[in-house]
Amino acid sequence: MNLKLKIWRQKNAATKGKIVNYDINEVSSDMSFLEMLDVLNADLTEKGDEPVSFDHDCREGICGSCSLQINGRPHGPDGGTTTCQLHMRKFKDGDSIVIEPFRAKAFPIVKDLIIDRSAFDRVQHAGAFVSVNTSGNTQDANATPINKGDADNAFDAASCIGCGACVAACKNASAMLFVSAKVSQYALLPQGQVEREKRVTDMISQMDEEGFGACTNTGACEVECPKGISITNIARMNREFIKSNLKS
């Protein structure tokens, strides 16, 4: 198939970016979206042009590295997938595809489609950890009985890959779905109880400091999340935060 690509090009964080048009021909419907960009980059390199920079790593929908706002949707038109799992069969011959980076003040653009998502790392550093006995006689985690429902919910929350699609989809660039998934996965488990109250206040404080917006419960994040993280986690985080503040 032949496609018209409209891609955001930006030299670096300090310069202004713009949409640049590219025509790409003979794209196989079996290609992944990132492979299509690889082909484009090979063409650009052959012509002596600067290839388009974009994030990618595992290309298996696990690492959370790939991003891209494709035709106005994070990770493109397919539900429950990351950009690397998106295939060109989802597009038709002659389609125009607009490709932009995830946009948020907290995710500054590094180059072209690459964004700096270290704000997520700093939010995690603020509280997404547990205290463990490291004296040499650490108890096996499986020795602690955990309610099946809590274990399932914690596991679901832990499936968040931190890609940032929730921020990209939210009209407020809010990171509440990501932060709530991290808060939930620990708050639901016995191992996470030691720092339970401090964790939520520290992570929210860091989240606000990074410049993410507030949640207005549109539910867009849940729809666009490639891992299907539910906004019930946001409600849980709100409860955790209210309880933590009431206790302190």
Next chain:
Amino acid sequence: MSFILSSIGKKVAMSLSAFFLISFLLLHVAINFLSVVSERMYNEASHFMGTNPIIQFVMQPILILGVLFHFTLGFVLEFQNKSARPVKYEMKNNQLNSSWLSRNMIYSGLVILAFLGLHFYDFWIPEIQYKYIEFQDPNRHRYFAELTHKFEDPTRVGFYTVSFILLMMHLLHGFQSAFQSLGVNNKFAPGIKKTAWAFSVAIPLTFVFIALFHHLKH
């Protein structure tokens, strides 16, 4: 960071002030509906609300503060949320992942604010002038006649209708969203959503019905 300055704290404050304003709406519509049922009952209820010192000098200022608080915080949140994405997308497809109502609360809120301005000018300021500036006779039988006189004007009825439809749109997202902000999203959530939806439709439409009823009858 203090609770009220945090993003969640502000949302909790928005939700609590919303519940307060929603409870006032319920009281307001109940009293207004008395005008459809009985002129005498409406006059009695209005006279009580208009002369009871606790309602006049305690509840009324709290209500005004509640309205100002909700709107001011709404604007603060909107400004902060807008600044979280300084560069806009070239292409948006938000209609595929969220409802128009949920994305445009600020606009339905602004129309309601304009309506409140008119409502204050139309009802509240003349009432304050009547009672506390001109110190006129507190005639307990005047309220019904004043109400029906106001709703004779088709422009006013039209504006009221549009405003209450916008209020309905605001409530359709806002009411159930307030529960989520307070952390209520459990097995009762589907029932809460349905109840909030029914309330959000019924209350504004009852206000519209009352205005149309008096406009057509008198």
